[in-house]
Amino acid sequence: MEIEVVPIIERLKAENGKILLTTHENPDGDGIGGMLALYKFLKKKGKNVVCAMKDDVPYIYNFLPFVENIKKLPLNETFDLTIVVDAVGLHRVKAPVESKEVLRIDHHLGGDFNKSDYIDPNAPSTTFLVGKLLREWDEDAIDSDIATCIYTGLITDTGSFRYNNVDEKAFEMAKFLVKKGANPSYISTMIFERNKPNVIKLLTKTLSTLEIHYNGLIASLVVRREFIEQTGTTEEDTEGFVNYARSIEGVEVAFIMIQKPDRKTWRVSLRGKGKIPVREIAKKFGGGGHRDAAGCRIEGGEYEVKRKLIETATQIIQKTIVEKEHILI
Ligand SMILES: [Mn+2]
Structure with a gap:
């Protein structure tokens, strides 16, 4: 199906009132980058536009152009x-x-549809769609600030062009953005190379909890509240830690359990590698997400919660092996 970009362009061109740009809670590089690229472009087009979201801008995205203009909802x-x-x-x-x-x-599957929406679940990032929209509307109005914002979403949602949502079109867009002034080395440095020493200390403590289960198919990590307190960090600093468990050869289900301040609730992030739908594991505990990235909350003691997760992951792995005839073991 060809996804039509013209209706949303026509709708935006026709709007002379107040436009709000917003994104999901716990915002990421794709949501913030997409919002800011549209913000600057629409300002250039003389639109009355505001961008706002529920949460603060995460530290790693504080370099983005116009980030100081994002208001709080x-x-x-x-x-x-x-x-x-x-x-x-x-x-x-x-x-x-x-x-x-x-x-x-x-670029997410499902949700509400309106006739002028611009949705393509096959797009590597939402900023990729923003890039297509702005190129169709007025390529000459795309400057280095706009290109930087679009490029940020493209690399954060593709794991720096490593995930299976990357194709020729993603590189074509990246080429265009670099031509327009996006600086790949600067942007990657700002996002990935500004870790604070205490976050690395938190990571060290977290990695010491690594366990491998079920013939090497499941890997788990735990962030106890005391780790966060001892290192003077915050829960947000654990972002991406689960990927260390995921990166282990042979692992198909990785999860991290983060203890909430009440000490009895655990926020769980699950990651898959394309074979096991980790969303199915999260759903068993009332959570949800994508096939390869999902989350849930579970109450209980550390070992009890971990055991429940391993049991459920094992069941889903077995079910997937039977249904898809995947040979994993
Ligand atoms: Mn996205």
Whole structure:
């Protein structure tokens, strides 16, 4: 199916009222990059545009152009048009928004559909779609700031061009963005090479909890509250830690359990490598997500919660082997 970009361009061109750009809670490089690229472009086009979201900008994205213009939701304003970037609907924004009309630019499967939405689940990132939209509208108006924001979402959602959502089109877009002034080395350094020493100390403690289960197919990590307290870090600093468990050869299900301040609730992030749908594991505990990246919350003691996760992961692995005749062991 050919995804039509023209309707959303026409809709944006026609809007002379107040436009809100927003993204999901716990925002990532794709959501923030997409919002800021649209923000600068629409400003250039003389639109009355505001960008706002529920949470603060994570430290690793504080270098993005115009990041200081992102407001905190809720805003005491009614908008004529709201564009939800990189989310399946307004409910993922997790803050009240007053708007006469809501559209989406997104690459997630499912969610609400409106006739002028611009959604393509095959796109490597939402910023890839923003890039296509802006190129179709006015390629000459794309400057180095806009290119930097689009490139940021492209590398954060593709694991720096390593995941299976990368194809020729992703590199073609990257080439275009570099030509427009995006600096790959600068952007990667700002996102990935500004770790604080205490975050590395937290990582060291977390990696010491590594366990391998079920013939090497499952890997687990634990972040106890005391690790966070001893290193003077925050829960957000554990972002990406689960990927160390995922990176182990032969592992098909990786998870990390992060202890909440109440000490009885654990926030669990699960990662797969394409063979096992980890979303099915998260769903058993009332969570959800993507096939290869999902999450849930579980209450209980550390060993009890870990045992439940391993049991459920084992069941899902066995079910997948039977259904798909995957030979993993
Ligand atoms: Mn995305």
